[in-house]
Amino acid sequence: MRRILAHPILDVEKPKVVKFFFEGKELEAFEGETIAAALVANGVDVFGRTEHSRPRGFYCAIGKCSSCLMIVDGVSNVRSCITLVKEGMQVKRQIGRGEITW
Amino acid sequence: MVKTDFLIIGGGPAGLSAAIETGKRNIKTLVIDEGVELGGQLVKQTHKFFGHEGFYASVRGFEIAKKLVSQLNENVVIMKQTTVTGIYEDVITAYDREKDSVIEIEPKYILISVGASERFIPFENNHLPGVYGAGAVQTLMNQFRVLPGKRILMIGSGNIGLIVSYQLLQAGAQVKAIVEIADKVGGYQVHAAKVKRFGVPILLRHTIKKAIGEEKVEGAVIGQVDDRFNIIPGTEREFAVDVICVAVGLVPSVELAQMAGVKIEYIPELGGYVPYRDREMRTNIKNIFVAGDLAGIEEATTAMIEGRIAGLVVARELTGTDQPDLERMQQELIEFRSGPFSDKVRKGLERFFSQQIVSYSKDGQKDLGPTGKLRPIIECYENIPCNPCQTSCPSGAIDVPGNINSLPIVDYSKCTGCGICVMKCPGLAIFMVQENFQPGKDLVVLPYEFLPLPEKGQKVIALDRDGKDVAQAEVLKVIKSANKTNLIHIVVPAGLAQKVRSFRIPQKADSLVCRCEEITVEEIEKAIDEGYTDYEELKRYLRIGMGPCGGRTCRTITLGILSKKTGKSLKEISCGTFRPPSMPVKFDSIIKGEIEHEK
Ligand code: SF4
Ligand code: SF4
Ligand code: FES
Numbered sequence: 115m116r117r118i119l120a121h122p123i124l125d126v127e128k129p130k131v132v133k134f135f136f137e138g139k140e141l142e143a144f145e146g147e148t149i150a151a152a153l154v155a156n157g158v159d160v161f162g163r164t165e166h167s168r169p170r171g172f173y174c175a176i177g178k179c180s181s182c183l184m185i186v187d188g189v190s191n192v193r194s195c196i197t198l199v200k201e202g203m204q205v206k207r208q209i210g211r212g213e214i215t216w
Numbered sequence: 217m218v219k220t221d222f223l224i225i226g227g228g229p230a231g232l233s234a235a236i237e238t239g240k241r242n243i244k245t246l247v248i249d250e251g252v253e254l255g256g257q258l259v260k261q262t263h264k265f266f267g268h269e270g271f272y273a274s275v276r277g278f279e280i281a282k283k284l285v286s287q288l289n290e291n292v293v294i295m296k297q298t299t300v301t302g303i304y305e306d307v308i309t310a311y312d313r314e315k316d317s318v319i320e321i322e323p324k325y326i327l328i329s330v331g332a333s334e335r336f337i338p339f340e341n342n343h344l345p346g347v348y349g350a351g352a353v354q355t356l357m358n359q360f361r362v363l364p365g366k367r368i369l370m371i372g373s374g375n376i377g378l379i380v381s382y383q384l385l386q387a388g389a390q391v392k393a394i395v396e397i398a399d400k401v402g403g404y405q406v407h408a409a410k411v412k413r414f415g416v417p418i419l420l421r422h423t424i425k426k427a428i429g430e431e432k433v434e435g436a437v438i439g440q441v442d443d444r445f446n447i448i449p450g451t452e453r454e455f456a457v458d459v460i461c462v463a464v465g466l467v468p469s470v471e472l473a474q475m476a477g478v479k480i481e482y483i484p485e486l487g488g489y490v491p492y493r494d495r496e497m498r499t500n501i502k503n504i505f506v507a508g509d510l511a512g513i514e515e516a517t518t519a520m521i522e523g524r525i526a527g528l529v530v531a532r533e534l535t536g537t538d539q540p541d542l543e544r545m546q547q548e549l550i551e552f553r554s555g556p557f558s559d560k561v562r563k564g565l566e567r568f569f570s571q572q573i574v575s576y577s578k579d580g581q582k583d584l585g586p587t588g589k590l591r592p593i594i595e596c597y598e599n600i601p602c603n604p605c606q607t608s609c610p611s612g613a614i615d616v617p618g619n620i621n622s623l624p625i626v627d628y629s630k631c632t633g634c635g636i637c638v639m640k641c642p643g644l645a646i647f648m649v650q651e652n653f654q655p656g657k658d659l660v661v662l663p664y665e666f667l668p669l670p671e672k673g674q675k676v677i678a679l680d681r682d683g684k685d686v687a688q689a690e691v692l693k694v695i696k697s698a699n700k701t702n703l704i705h706i707v708v709p710a711g712l713a714q715k716v717r718s719f720r721i722p723q724k725a726d727s728l729v730c731r732c733e734e735i736t737v738e739e740i741e742k743a744i745d746e747g748y749t750d751y752e753e754l755k756r757y758l759r760i761g762m763g764p765c766g767g768r769t770c771r772t773i774t775l776g777i778l779s780k781k782t783g784k785s786l787k788e789i790s791c792g793t794f795r796p797p798s799m800p801v802k803f804d805s806i807i808k809g810e811i812e813h814e815k
Contacts, residue, residue: 118361118387122667123262123276123700126361144360148252151360157747159345159432169431171345175352176257177250177299178333178469195352196250196297197313 116155134203149194149205150175150182161194165210184208189215220246220293222530223308223323225300225472228256229516230329230508230523232284237527237541239292243534246321247288248295248310253359255281256331256508257351258516260358262386263379264642264699266404266602267517267552268620274604274640274699277516278358284520303476325503325530328473329523332466332487332509337371340426346433350380350463357387365458369436370394371424375403375515377463381411384461386666392455394418395438397445404557405598406643413718415683425452427460434756436460456733456759468510476504485564486512495546495569497526505530514561517601521549550574555599555621580623584714590633590650590659593714594624596643608640638663639697649713658713659692664704669694670721678708679718687712689719729777730770732763740774744781751775751792761792764800 120126129144136158143152150172153161160169161182172182177196186192187204190212194205222238224231227249238245253259261277272280288294297313308321334349336342348356348364350372356362368389370381373396381391394411399421401408408418421441428435435456439447468487474480478499479492490512497505505526508519528542553562554573562571576599585591594605594614603616605624613630614637616622638646638661648661660678670676670691678689686708693705708716726736735758748754751761751774760774761767771791779786 116363116365118357118363120667121361122386122665124278124358124361146252147360147362151356151362154356154364155360155362161345164343168343169345170343171347171432173336173347173352174334174349175355176333179336179349195355196252198252198297 116157132199132201134199134201134205136205137207143199145199147199148175149184149186149192149197149199149203152199153194153205160207162208163210167209183212185212217307218246218319218321220244220321220323221534222246222325222327223248223321224327224329226256226328226330226508226510227251227254227294227296228329228331228508228519229258229280229284230331230510230519230526231256231327232281232288233520233523234327234329234505234507234527234530235292236284236287237524238531238534239289241531241535242291243531245292246295246323247292248298248300248321250297250299252297253281254285254294254296257354258284260351260354261379261516262358262383264604264640264701265517266600266642268601268603269607270548271517271520273602274608274642276699280516300472303472325505325534326476327497327505327507327523327526327530328476328478328491328510329506329508329519329526330469330472330510332468332513334462335465335467337424337462337464339424341429342427344427344429344433345431346429346458347427347460347462350376350461353459353461354380354383358383363387363389365433366390367392367455367457368459368461369424369438369455369457370461370463372396372463372465373398373401373403373408373418373420374463374465375407377461378403378407378411380461380463381416382407385411385414385416389459391416392457393438395422395424396420397423397441404600404643406596406600406645409595409681409717410644413679413681413683414720415679423447424460428454433458433460434759456762466509466513468513470510473499473504473506473510477501478504478506481567483512483564483567485560490564492568496529496542497522498529512561512564514558518549518552521545521552525549551619551621552601554619555601557598557600574619574621576619576621577617577623579625581625585626585628587651589628590648590653590661591628591631592626592633592635592637593647593649594626594637594645595647595717596624596641596645599623600643602642604640604642605637605646608636610634610636635661635695635703638703639699639701644701647717651713652710654707656710657707658710658716660689660706660708660713660716662704662706662716662718664702665700668721669696669702670704670719674721676706676719676721678706678712678716679720680715681717683718685720686715689716729773730758730760730763732765732769733759735760735770737777740777741781744778749778749782751778751790754778755792766794766798767792 173179175195182195184194185206221244224247227247258277258281267273300310302309425437440451473491507522507526528539532539599621601620603620606614606616644663650659653659674691689706689708695703
């Protein structure tokens with residue numbers, strides 16, 4: 115677990131738990147957190163791979179660098195760092211540029 | 217089509233400040249923000265701000281965000297999780313991620329206050345997961361309460377690097393070192409002092425060479441640089457870390473401004489490419505304004521003032537009435553930017569319009585006060601725009617003469633020793649001391665923002681300004697403060713009042729498993745609880761067995777703990793691989809050997 119359970123400045127409330135799927139595996143997240151935060155909390159560091167198969171994590175966490183693109187509910191190129199995790203969401207690693215969906 | 221008088225793109229300190237001003241004056245204002253929470257980067261700032269009361273000095277960033285949001289009125293419409301995707305000649309488009317739909321907006325006036333993005337730097341393997349921008353680490357830990365790793369290497373000693381290092385310590389991580397390529401610390405001394413007194417080394421004239429790891433960061437190699445910033449061969453050293461945090465600056469996000477036709481200029485002092493604007497934050501396009509980091513990398517206080525200026529100018533034009541606050545805000549900005557830390561910004565802004573400064577006093581406190589009296593010692597030696605010490609003192613004993621850029625001076629005859637200034641100082645630069653408080657003992661009062669809080673009567677280890685152990689001390693009193701900067705009174709041996717500036721709570725006796733990397737039974741048990749149930753996994757996660765002994769001491773103990781915790785017998789557990797060399801050998805002798813044996 116990488117959750118901060120006590121903090122000298124911030125209150126640590128107990129938020130509602132939601133379940134989502136990462137690469138088909140069920141994981142727990144907190145309501146109101148981003149996909150990126152939920153994944154890191156679950157010990158997932160590799161968010162995808164580049165076209166040349168390099169593992170890729172996320173970098174800026176505020177939607178500006180596009181390092182965190184993932185496939186969310188079948189849609190490629192979703193910025194996982196500014197997209198909130200939702201109950202039942204299917205999150206997958208994206209490799210390369212991702213598929214086009216309409 | 218959504219019509220509005222004033223569209224603000226970006227709800228950070230600049231955008232919100234503008235919206236407060238126009239909302240107050242009955243102007244229909246729409247704020248569009250990408251994030252999940254308004255406040256921009258304020259929401260992840262857990263430190264108290266510098267500046268003066270009018271701009272929330274001594275209030276923590278995330279609380280400032282709440283205060284700003286609470287001042288918005290019904291004239292202000294907010295759209296969160298929405299990205300402005302394009303600014304065209306006749307319309308602006310925005311994508312609402314929640315509703316998954318695109319809307320079109322037609323505003324009369326526009327403020328672009330979208331901030332900046334993390335600067336990136338090249339080094340080997342910098343794509344690896346675990347390399348984060350400093351803002352990302354802050355977002356994760358302070359907004360979402362998730363720690364990206366336990367052992368951190370910080371690159372960059374500007375204010376962001378220093379602040380994030382301190383916040384990582386508060387969240388329970390270990391900051392192995394702060395690496396700075398220049399020959400002096402980039403940020404405020406008071407911020408640097410905060411991390412130094414917990415023993416974090418700041419390595420000047422050093423830079424990162426590469427990240428180590430296959431799938432994610434497992435370490436980093438740094439080295440000392442020469443005058444041309446190249447690493448001097450032979451000075452490399454390795455740190456075992458799981459996060460490399462890059463705090464080397466920010467780049468203004470000028471895309472939207474440029475799309476809108478705003479003139480963009482390259483001004484390195486302001487962070488790179490920035491939009492042209494005048495004193496009123498107006499660009500070369502009459503109805504488009506910019507404010508905040510997008511207009512030049514500074515800090516949140518100046519962003520708030522710039523936002524208010526933009527909002528007031530828009531209000532003046534839309535309502536056709538003069539705004540007396542406008543001039544006052546412009547004056548505030550001049551005062552904030554008068555100090556030495558704004559030299560660069562002023563030089564950059566000179567390219568757009570001439571700069572003014574107000575003068576301030578550089579003479580700080582000289583005497584250390586009447587020995588034996590309980591009194592504050594102010595260790596704030598730089599002209600930073602800040603004065604909460606002065607405004608917080610109920611007896612008027614502290615003076616920051618002239619304006620907020622001057623250095624604080626204490627009049628010890630007026631001071632009652634109440635300790636409020638210690639609690640309020642955002643730089644945690646004020647301490648209280650009393651020599652010979654008891655025979656053979658001095659008293660030191662320290663600001664403390666860590667968990668756990670020590671208890672009265674507890675024995676702690678007193679540390680000096682560099683985080684080095686200096687003596688055993690005893691906690692006399694713990695005063696909890698509503699603003700979370702608690703006051704801890706500790707009793708130290710006489711003669712140390714001017715030396716002790718921090719303390720640590722001694723660890724309970726640990727039992728070491730790995731002597732090379734200093735890994736304890738508790739750490740291994742915790743890692744197994746976290747789901748690392750394979751020896752090789754533990755090795756990579758904790759670096760157990762990766763020291764020079766090659767696991768001779770720790771391997772069997774670790775396997776034993778694994779077996780006990782997982783309920784599997786030792787037979788079922790893989791003992792992991794052994795890699796050469798079996799003992800450390802000098803590179804030199806390997807190379808020499810080859811040559812000599814061939815002879
Ligand atoms: S200890 Fe109290 S009285 Fe003395 S300078 Fe600080 S705030 Fe003022
Ligand atoms: S001593 Fe005063 S001026 Fe210096 S950081 Fe603290 S509050 Fe600000
Ligand atoms: S991490 Fe940079 S866009 Fe998501």
